[in-house]
Amino acid sequence: MAASVREKQAAALKRMLNFNAPPLKNTAAEPVWKVLIYDRFGQDIISPLLSVKELRDMGITLHLLLHSDRDPIPDVPAIYFIMPTEENIDRICQDLRNQLYESYYLNFISAISRSKLEDIASAALASNAVNQVTKVFDQYLNFITLEDEMFILCNQNKEHISYHAINKPDIMDTDMEAIMDTIVDSLFCFFVTLGAVPIIRCPRGNAAEMVAVKLDKKLRENLRDARNSLFTGDTMGTGQFSFQRPLFVLADRNLDLATPLHHTWTYQALIHDVLDFHLNRVCVEESQGSEASPAGARPKKKNKKSYDLTAADKFWQKHKGSPFPEVAEAVQEELDTYRAQEDEVKRLKSIMGLEGEDDGAISMLSDNTAKLTSAVSSLPELLEKKRLIDLHTNVATAVLDHIKSRKMDVYFEYEEKLMSKSTLDKSLLDIISDPDAGTAEDKMRLFLIYYITSQQPPSEADLEQYKKAMLDAGCDLSPLNYIKQWKAFTKMAATPANYGSGGVKPMGLFSRVMNTGSQFVMEGVKNLVLKQHNLPVTRILDNLMEIKSNQETDDYRYFDPKMLRGSESSIPRNKNPFQEAIVFVVGGGNYIEYQNLVDYTKARPGKRVLYGCSELFNASQFIKQLSQLGQK
């Protein structure tokens, strides 16, 4: 499993786009053109992995949504990439009847049932298009890979499997079953794409356990069915050591509710928290510069620009986990190097102009032509670099504006102290009643973290005081009700999660940035240095991977789909530490946990950790769900 999940999924997609034949390496191959048709699920899966240009290179001339109006293009093969739902099947039957394309390659994102297949068959027979349906495939790609080591389940109907849906008090069994089935289906597809059968471990007594039981059953059934098993044959041979199986840790969101509410300080997590960031695309509102408006002009408009943060963007890959001041510095450095290269090229221009009529031009020319060639060939790279620098400058400026207006660095520092149980220098009440430090939501988050991480709940009087202060600041108190319930519920379990013993060291004002005259005027924003500390999820993973004994994780159940008889014991049969692990959080996850896992992996070379969650939310979305739950 040397290739990351993202590469595997991208390779699977490319193969599918090449009519399910392995893509040729020949660069000057004849173009074969095709049309790609997807539904919204397919769109979400493809858009973080392949850009429009890459689709064009593979010969896709048009890419259309399934349910849009499509005109007949008579002599072109069409590749469909859709979920096997009722309406999609109806639409396919309609297309077959209307004879829109020459040949049809149907690829279903997850497995299609026999009855639906027969529906398509009857429609094909009725319109006499059976020979046109050239190939039908089950792609098993029902998950979205956002980063090399991170995936989420789906983006379209995520309310169905959100934290709110799983934990609502009036949930019915049938709903729960449906949710579990969706999650298990996607996880199954994920393991098929990965090509490995994992060993599953999960805590007892919550949604994670149900998911684990179902997944184990599904994997077991598939392995027993020797004829159609998806895990044999060449999928296993892709550079994998078959005796090293990955560890699959299922965690539940209820284990750690403070992390999604936490204010963060790393670049990617900040963007997700503060700006509109979905599927690697961030939307930034730009206000027009303060130019003098001409007489009688309309008022200044705010542009919304959206940027894609992709794997090809080296700056992003290097700095997405760095703390924000580092990012500011790095952007400044990149800008300087870019300007130096630009000056180089401009100087060439003047030299060429000067020496044009000189007799000694011949000897000078040789040097300059070489330089000119290199300059011209590096010009596209330079332009690309400029575009990326602009992108990051805009994004970082937007984030910085938010930080300054909401004083998020204060919150971050305070929460870190709360979570590591070190001494607090300002009382909570001060911060909450401070009118210009952050929005009402920020204060709510801070208070919830305080409530969750305190060993014993605050006394009634204190609580009333806090409530009053928060109502003054304009917060909605319904999340608090839910958290109270949750806390009471988990008190029966072991001590609440210990957030590690890290700390935060403020480093004073960022004077160096001011000296270099950068655009990011960071005065008033403290340069906070993150110390390493492990979030609960990381700690659990560590215990399970290294087979350490810990009272939290000893009670976890153990499933091995390859064993002949399912066992109820929780004694692991495998005594060696695992090299690969996949962590999946049922109920939602976020970039802070992902970053923590990435840091954990960096500290231990040779181990690979993949992070997945059923949905990705930032703090404000999570607060919304909590308030919905609290209102019931």
Place this chain on the structure above:
Amino acid sequence: MAADITLLFKASVKTVKTRNKALGLIDTSARDEPSGARRNTRQRNAFSCKAKEVISNISKLKDFLLQHRKDYVNAGSFMSPDVSHMTDSERDQIDQDAQIFMRTCADAIGQLRSETDRQVVSAQVKDHRAAVLDLIEVYLKGVCKLYSEQRAVRVKRVVDKKRLSRLEPETACKDKPQTDVEDNNDKLVSDSNVDLWEDSRVEDDLSPEEIQMFEQENQRLVGEMNSLLDEVRHIEGKVVEISRLQEIFTEKVLQQDTEIDSIHQLVVGATENVKEGNEDIREAIKNNAGFRVWILFFLVMCSFSLLFLDWYDG
């Protein structure tokens, strides 16, 4: 990985067929088959046939180039005693043919493009065809790159060969037989050397100083020639580089050309609009003035009529 369920699909088609037969639904679709196929083929002819033709032509060119690439580049001929498989004239012929071919392909693509612009089809089909033509162009560019690479390698090799042959004119006689040009040059050089030797052999008892002098002069001449030829070779190489740069520049300039054209159109449209606007404003002013005149006239008439009535009454 992905599971191929095409066979499953075919099986379900069969079951549906048998089920339909069992339920008594007669398929009239058997008769529709030929008409459907005919309809498809008619539409197919127009665009995709031509596009496929262009592609097959470009592929033929590519195969031709690749086939003769080994002979063309001819890495081994310098050392081996075999006669090279290709003379320079053959190489030039290939160059010319390839260029003509590429030009015709590019023209064909341009023709197809203008045709599709003229045809009235739906927006999606237009987009599709435009994208198809783009793909073909990219393919053609790839094949042209093959050709220009080959050519650059050939020019470089010729230049290198000349350089190597120049470096040791005295050992020209010992050199392996080369191409005609080089043989001629070598013969000339060896002739001049032979002449020198003959001269010196005639005057057998030249004083050692004179011998030394002649030797020095020889050396100097050789050095001068070498440096001259070095510079010439240098310049040749640089000219090749410049020509490559020129190609890149012309490409960029052509791109800009289309943009400038469109800007020009826009500007022309804008000036027209401004002119019309001016006309309209003039009209409006005139109307305004005319209107005012009429109002004035009306008021004067009213006052006169009032005076008249007053006078009539009084």
